[in-house]
Amino acid sequence: MALRDFLIRRLITGFITLMFVLVLNFFIFWLMPGDPVMLLVAGNPWLKEERKNALIHELGLDRPLHEQLLMYFKNVFTMNFGISFVHNRPVSELIFEALPYTLVLLVPAVIGAIWLGMKLGAISAWEYGSKFDVSTLVIALVFYSMPVFWLGMFMILVFGYWLKWFPVAGVLSEKWLSMEPWQDPIGFVLDVIWHMVLPVVTLILYLFGGYYLIMRNTMLDTLMEDYIITAKAKGCPDDVIIYKHARRNAMLPMITIIALAIAGIFSGAVLTETIFSWPGMGRLIFEATLHQDFPVLWGTFTVMAILVVIANIIADIIYAFLDPRIRY
Amino acid sequence: MSNFRPETRKGEAPLVKIENLKVYYFLKAGPVIRAVDNVSLDIYRGEVLGLAGESGCGKSTLAYAIMKIVPKPGQIVDGRIIIDGIDIVKVSDRYMSKHVRWRLVSMVFQGAMNALNPVFRVEDQIAEAIMLHEKNITKEEAIERARDLLEMVGIERSRGRSYPHELSGGMRQRAMIAMALACNPKMVIADEPTTALDVVIQSQVMKLLRELRDKYKLTVLLITHDLSVIAEICDRVAIMYAGKIVELADIKTIFKNPYHPYTAGLMSAFPSIVGPKRRIKGIPGFPPDLRNPPPGCRFHPRCPYAQEICKSKEPEFREIKDGHFVACHFAEELGGKVIEW
Amino acid sequence: MAGKTPKKYRISRWVLLKRRISGFWVIYKKNKLGLLGLGILIFFALIAIFADIIAPYSYTDYYVGGALEPPSSRFILGTDELGRDLFSILILSSRISLLVGIVAALFTVVIGTLIGLVSGYFGGKVDEALMRITDVFLMLPGLPLLIVFAAILGPGVENIILVISIISWPGTARAIRSQVLSLKERPFVEAARAAGASELYILFKHILPNVAPLIFAYVVLNVPSAIIAEASLSFLGFGDPTRPSWGVMLQFAWDAGAIYQWNYIIPPGLCITLVAFAFALIGYAMDEILNPRLRAR
Numbered sequence: 026m027a028l029r030d031f032l033i034r035r036l037i038t039g040f041i042t043l044m045f046v047l048v049l050n051f052f053i054f055w056l057m058p059g060d061p062v063m064l065l066v067a068g069n070p071w072l073k074e075e076r077k078n079a080l081i082h083e084l085g086l087d088r089p090l091h092e093q094l095l096m097y098f099k100n101v102f103t104m105n106f107g108i109s110f111v112h113n114r115p116v117s118e119l120i121f122e123a124l125p126y127t128l129v130l131l132v133p134a135v136i137g138a139i140w141l142g143m144k145l146g147a148i149s150a151w152e153y154g155s156k157f158d159v160s161t162l163v164i165a166l167v168f169y170s171m172p173v174f175w176l177g178m179f180m181i182l183v184f185g186y187w188l189k190w191f192p193v194a195g196v197l198s199e200k201w202l203s204m205e206p207w208q209d210p211i212g213f214v215l216d217v218i219w220h221m222v223l224p225v226v227t228l229i230l231y232l233f234g235g236y237y238l239i240m241r242n243t244m245l246d247t248l249m250e251d252y253i254i255t256a257k258a259k260g261c262p263d264d265v266i267i268y269k270h271a272r273r274n275a276m277l278p279m280i281t282i283i284a285l286a287i288a289g290i291f292s293g294a295v296l297t298e299t300i301f302s303w304p305g306m307g308r309l310i311f312e313a314t315l316h317q318d319f320p321v322l323w324g325t326f327t328v329m330a331i332l333v334v335i336a337n338i339i340a341d342i343i344y345a346f347l348d349p350r351i352r353y
Numbered sequence: 354m355s356n357f358r359p360e361t362r363k364g365e366a367p368l369v370k371i372e373n374l375k376v377y378y379f380l381k382a383g384p385v386i387r388a389v390d391n392v393s394l395d396i397y398r399g400e401v402l403g404l405a406g407e408s409g410c411g412k413s414t415l416a417y418a419i420m421k422i423v424p425k426p427g428q429i430v431d432g433r434i435i436i437d438g439i440d441i442v443k444v445s446d447r448y449m450s451k452h453v454r455w456r457l458v459s460m461v462f463q464g465a466m467n468a469l470n471p472v473f474r475v476e477d478q479i480a481e482a483i484m485l486h487e488k489n490i491t492k493e494e495a496i497e498r499a500r501d502l503l504e505m506v507g508i509e510r511s512r513g514r515s516y517p518h519e520l521s522g523g524m525r526q527r528a529m530i531a532m533a534l535a536c537n538p539k540m541v542i543a544d545e546p547t548t549a550l551d552v553v554i555q556s557q558v559m560k561l562l563r564e565l566r567d568k569y570k571l572t573v574l575l576i577t578h579d580l581s582v583i584a585e586i587c588d589r590v591a592i593m594y595a596g597k598i599v600e601l602a603d604i605k606t607i608f609k610n611p612y613h614p615y616t617a618g619l620m621s622a623f624p625s626i627v628g629p630k631r632r633i634k635g636i637p638g639f640p641p642d643l644r645n646p647p648p649g650c651r652f653h654p655r656c657p658y659a660q661e662i663c664k665s666k667e668p669e670f671r672e673i674k675d676g677h678f679v680a681c682h683f684a685e686e687l688g689g690k691v692i693e694w
Numbered sequence: 695m696a697g698k699t700p701k702k703y704r705i706s707r708w709v710l711l712k713r714r715i716s717g718f719w720v721i722y723k724k725n726k727l728g729l730l731g732l733g734i735l736i737f738f739a740l741i742a743i744f745a746d747i748i749a750p751y752s753y754t755d756y757y758v759g760g761a762l763e764p765p766s767s768r769f770i771l772g773t774d775e776l777g778r779d780l781f782s783i784l785i786l787s788s789r790i791s792l793l794v795g796i797v798a799a800l801f802t803v804v805i806g807t808l809i810g811l812v813s814g815y816f817g818g819k820v821d822e823a824l825m826r827i828t829d830v831f832l833m834l835p836g837l838p839l840l841i842v843f844a845a846i847l848g849p850g851v852e853n854i855i856l857v858i859s860i861i862s863w864p865g866t867a868r869a870i871r872s873q874v875l876s877l878k879e880r881p882f883v884e885a886a887r888a889a890g891a892s893e894l895y896i897l898f899k900h901i902l903p904n905v906a907p908l909i910f911a912y913v914v915l916n917v918p919s920a921i922i923a924e925a926s927l928s929f930l931g932f933g934d935p936t937r938p939s940w941g942v943m944l945q946f947a948w949d950a951g952a953i954y955q956w957n958y959i960i961p962p963g964l965c966i967t968l969v970a971f972a973f974a975l976i977g978y979a980m981d982e983i984l985n986p987r988l989r990a991r
Contacts, residue, residue: 042830042833159727167967170968314930349472
């Protein structure tokens with residue numbers, strides 16, 4: 026079946042891309058700074074000499090360069106990124122702790138932004154030139170122009186400080202310092218959600234502008250196609266034309282572009298988590314820069330890059346499902 | 354050849370009556386394109402009416418106007434289009450979608466390359482048309498009907514599951530014809546059905562259209578710039594120039610005895626394999642800019658018989674003989690003797 | 695062609711260019727949003743140019759007022775944590791913010807164009823290799839990569855410019871390459887080759903001028919993201935505290951815990967947004983004009 030062949034091929038090219046990304050990563054962290062030993066191990070104030078030597082050996086820093094590359098790959102696949110300078114714990118542990126927090130913000134935010142952008146973009150394209158179109162366009166451009174961290178600050182100022190509707194930092198309220206989740210599971214979940222609102226809304230507003238613009242553009246192109254005229258001639262009502270005939274085709278270039286934009290989502294995550302004191306990967310990487318904690322930098326960056334590659338592969342596969350033309 | 358004779362239609366109400374139709378495009382940059390400018394035309398049940406003219410003369414716009422799918426920034430500015438007794442110009446878009454489009458009138462589009470949605474299967478697209486207009490039909494039944502239609506136009510039933518890009522150009526065109534017949538329309542508009550097809554496929558498609566016409570007494574409005582296609586299948590022909598119809602008559606008259614200089618010019622530019630060899634003569638000059646058409650008779654800059662009156666007064670589209678209409682000040686004088694260019 | 699065109703008939707390149715620009719301007723003037731964008735841009739450009747004159751205080755005038763004072767008649771926007779006049783800092787910051795944005799965008803487009811030109815025109819293995827590299831760069835999460843580079847290279851304005859360019863060139867490269875691919879099949883390229891022109895000559899004298907509008911469009915497109923990238927990096931601490939930019943202002947505000955002082959937080963971010971918005975509007979207007987599909991409507 027052509028689809029299965031395509032999937033296999035895509036996974037292979039995805040794997041190759043992943044390799045390239047990791048090699049680039051190697052270049053950045055091993056070769057650029059000049060002395061990876063210093064960077065990743067020696068700068069650690071906590072470790073004793075023997076532990077440091079053991080770590081050097083683990084990471085393969087005592088071997089010749091080409092062997093270092095192999096060791097590097099092995100370390101990445103076993104998620105061994107060394108020990109954090111700041112927390113004195115294995116970096117992989119820190120990452121596994123932080124990752125769920127990041128995902129719990131990013132997943133709803135991305136889904137929300139895509140949904141909002143696509144819906145508004147489709148309507149805007151259909152009503153091209155109307156008041157709705159122009160005003161939505163301007164609003165989207167404004168949000169697109171806002172630095173996400175400032176938007177976060179603004180949200181905190183207005184909704185957290187002035188209106189006091191939402192909390193301004195953290196994942197949970199103070200009372201949970203002395204309580205366990207299972208003591209009040211619903212309250213726990215609600216509290217988390219209450220804390221999630223501002224950061225997620227910030228991310229959605231930050232992301233949706235770009236998606237809206239892309240959807241609007243691709244829809245405008247699609248609506249010019251002949252098969253849209255055919256659909257109208259057949260007697261399809263307007264909403265069927267927009268949401269069945271046009272959108273399916275407009276989504277295709279959109280998926281490609283969103284896949285490319287996935288890398289940008291992490292930028293938003295870094296800044297938003299910092300502003301809202303949200304203990305995810307973004308904040309982890311930021312703190313690492315404050316304290317020159319290179320192992321953490323290396324680990325988080327690598328994991329983010331891998332996630333981006335995976336997301337791109339998934340996007341391509343979705344694309345293949347939707348577009349019967351490219352399965353060959 | 355058909356059995357259509359203009360005289361037998363006297364008194365019969367036409368299926369489609371177009372009266373003084375004006376369709377203009379209002380460009381954002383300012384100018385207005387008068388694509389269809391005061392056109393009147395009757396289409397009778399069971400006939401194949403050809404609408405011929407150069408590219409850009411407004412024929413497709415006229416077709417789109419009948420189905421009210423003229424793309425923005427175009428709109429119907431004036432006139433009436435009466436289909437089966439209802440003036441559809443006045444009617445709402447919803448009414449058109451529900452009752453007129455595809456049910457009364459359907460269309461086979463130019464170059465079905467892009468006219469079929471590339472992400473849906475062919476039988477699904479045909480079934481969609483059926484389900485849109487018939488209430489109590491299940492999806493399976495609709496697909497079965499779609500396959501029946503495909504068979505009728507000469508495509509294997511199993512090919513229904515294919516996507517448009519998996520079919521050849523000729524097959525796509527035939528699939529489009531199948532789709533156009535899905536709801537048993539009273540009239541089918543064929544907009545350049547054979548352009549972009551090679552001659553072999555062309556003849557297949559034409560054969561199919563003739564069969565359908567003979568078997569089902571289909572009314573067809575055939576739009577094309579290719580006179581050979583017109584010759585093969587049409588009963589009557591309307592010649593369009595610069596947004597206006599300049600001559601309308603039965604096919605024999607148009608080819609053998611045209612009254613309008615433009616029609617004659619077209620015919621002389623059309624080679625014939627019978628008769629003495631002669632030089633093909635084109636019509637000198639270029640079609641006018643529809644934003645700013647020439648005053649008076651729009652053809653006068655290129656017409657060898659143009660006189661003063663032609664430059665200032667638009668000729669009336671009138672019935673010279675039984676069923677033969679011409680828009681020319683000198684139709685009687687030229688009287689069908691317009692051959693020499 | 696025998697002999698050159700007589701001098702009196704030759705139209706110089708500059709005249710042609712001027713005509714094109716004025717023709718373009720006539721159409722551009724009609725686009726209201728585009729004019730708004732241009733207006734905002736000119737406004738900020740003037741502020742940046744005359745910053746020294748407009749700002750009442752200098753960047754190093756510490757403690758001319760108390761720390762973190764709210765807005766007053768003396769200090770329109772109040773003071774920062776070191777007693778400096780916020781209004782002055784806001785004005786003075788415009789320079790770096792705009793400068794870094796524009797320069798970074800220019801670098802980005804230069805790198806991207808070169809790679810796109812070479813990749814698209816010469817094709818084959820070169821193209822494949824370059825596109826693979828481009829794909830890889832596109833996959834890297836932007837800000838984290840910026841952070842990593844900045845952490846390794848150290849803070850500073852020049853590094854920021856460098857780092858932004860390294861991240862952003864792939865988008866431009868891809869677009870230029872697409873354009874080149876479609877251009878190189880055109881007859882005039884074949885004709886030039888047949889006339890004996892070398893590949894480099896064709897590349898720079900024939901292809902490049904045709905890609906120029908796209909290049910210009912991409913500069914406009916890249917400036918807002920560069921400005922925001924600079925602001926983000928400065929906010930995270932990679933800027934130069936001695937050279938004020940709006941991002942640096944926000945960093946100081948955040949570090950001083952002044953998040954609740956709207957007079958400190960809102961103005962710098964608002965300026966960034968307005969400038970980026972201005973460029974976005976200009977880009978949108980240009981897209982409307984240059985895109986053939988939209989002109990017909």
